[in-house]
Amino acid sequence: MTATLPGTLYVVATPIGNLEDLSPRALRLLGEVELVAAEDTRHTRKLFNHFGITTRLLSLHEHNEAQRAEQLIEKLQGGMSLALVSDAGTPCISDPGYRLVAACRAAGVEVASVPGPTAFTTALSIAGMPSDRFTFCGFLPAKKSARLRELETFTGRRETLIFYESPHRLVAALADMSTVFGDACQTAVARELTKLHEEVVRGTLAEVQAEFSGRDKVRGEIVILLVPPDEAVPTESLDTLLLKRLEEHGGPPKQVVKEVARELGLSGSEVYQRYLSLKK
Ligand code: SAM
Numbered sequence: 001m002t003a004t005l006p007g008t009l010y011v012v013a014t015p016i017g018n019l020e021d022l023s024p025r026a027l028r029l030l031g032e033v034e035l036v037a038a039e040d041t042r043h044t045r046k047l048f049n050h051f052g053i054t055t056r057l058l059s060l061h062e063h064n065e066a067q068r069a070e071q072l073i074e075k076l077q078g079g080m081s082l083a084l085v086s087d088a089g090t091p092c093i094s095d096p097g098y099r100l101v102a103a104c105r106a107a108g109v110e111v112a113s114v115p116g117p118t119a120f121t122t123a124l125s126i127a128g129m130p131s132d133r134f135t136f137c138g139f140l141p142a143k144k145s146a147r148l149r150e151l152e153t154f155t156g157r158r159e160t161l162i163f164y165e166s167p168h169r170l171v172a173a174l175a176d177m178s179t180v181f182g183d184a185c186q187t188a189v190a191r192e193l194t195k196l197h198e199e200v201v202r203g204t205l206a207e208v209q210a211e212f213s214g215r216d217k218v219r220g221e222i223v224i225l226l227v228p229p230d231e232a233v234p235t236e237s238l239d240t241l242l243l244k245r246l247e248e249h250g251g252p253p254k255q256v257v258k259e260v261a262r263e264l265g266l267s268g269s270e271v272y273q274r275y276l277s278l279k280k
Helices: 024-032 041-051 065-077 098-106 119-127 144-152 167-181 205-213 235-249 253-264 268-279
Strands: 008-012 035-038 056-059 082-085 110-114 134-139 160-165 186-191 199-204 222-226
Touching (some): 008 024, 008 065, 024 041, 035 041, 041 056, 056 065, 065 098, 098 110, 119 186, 119 199, 167 186, 167 205, 167 222, 199 205, 253 268
Parallel strands (some): 008 082, 008 110, 035 082, 134 160
16 A cells, blocks of 8 residues: 655546445545545535545636646645546546646646546447457537548548447437448447446447437437447458348449448458358
8 A cells, every 4th residue: 555645646537337446545545635626526525425535625627627727736736635536437538637637747746546447448348349459539529510520530440449429419429420431330339337227239330320219218328339341340241241232233243342342441352352252
C-alpha cells in the first residue's frame, strides 16, 4: 500500500454501473485526499454516501474546467492532495479532466493513476470482436449529416471501431453505419455493462439494426463495436452473400464477384478466391 502523497492529483476511475467495481485503492484514496474534483458533485455525493466517504467535493465540468484548473493547481502546489473523478468510469474518457491533467503536467504537478472501469474496454472484453487493434471513436455527432461525415473518416480502417452512443440515437446511428460501411459488417452493441440487464447483441449490421428497430424503446447505456469490411468480414458472411447473389443472378460469376466485393468493401481478387473455393 502506498501512502497518499501531498501535492498530487489522483485521477480515479469509478464504477460504470456496479458499485462493487470501485477498487479498494480508489476507495482509500477518495477518503484520504483533501478535496475531490467531480464532474457532478450531486452524482458523486451518492457514491460517497454509499461508501461512507466524507471528503469535500468541488465541481469540475466542461464549462468551468479551465478556470478550476488554475485554482486546483494552486492548491496542489500548496501541498494539497486531490482526486479527480467523473460521473462514471475513467475521467478524461469522453468526460472532463484532460485540461486539468494537461495543466498539472505543464505546471510540474504530480499526476497519479488510479485505474478502474471504462465502458469501451469493458465492451471490448466481452463482445467477442477482434481486440488486438481497435480505435475508440467516442461519441458521434447528433446530427445525421455530421454523423455520416464523421463515419466516412473511418472507412478503410483495419481495426475494430468503438463508439459511445445514446439509446435514443442507436437505431439512427446503426442505419448511418450501414450506409457508410455496408450491411454486412460484423457489429456488437453492448448495453448496460456491469448492470443487472447487461447484454451484448452481435451479428451483421443489418441483423443488429433489425433487432433494435424491433424493440419498443431502447434504454440504458450503449457501446457500439464495428469491424469495418476491409479487414474482417468473416468468411461466413462472404460465403453466404456470394451464394445468395450467385443464385439470384445466374449471370457471369465475374459480375457477381465484382458486386459482392463492392458491397462488402473487399478486393475483387479476395472474393474471387472465395468463389473458386466454394465452386470446388
Ligand atoms: N468516462 C466513461 C468511461 O470511462 O467509459 C464514459 C463517460 S461517457 C459521458 C458515457 C457513455 O459511456 C455512455 O453514453 C455510454 O455510451 C458509455 N457507457 C458508460 N457506462 C456504460 C455502461 N454501463 N454500459 C454501456 N455503456 C456505457
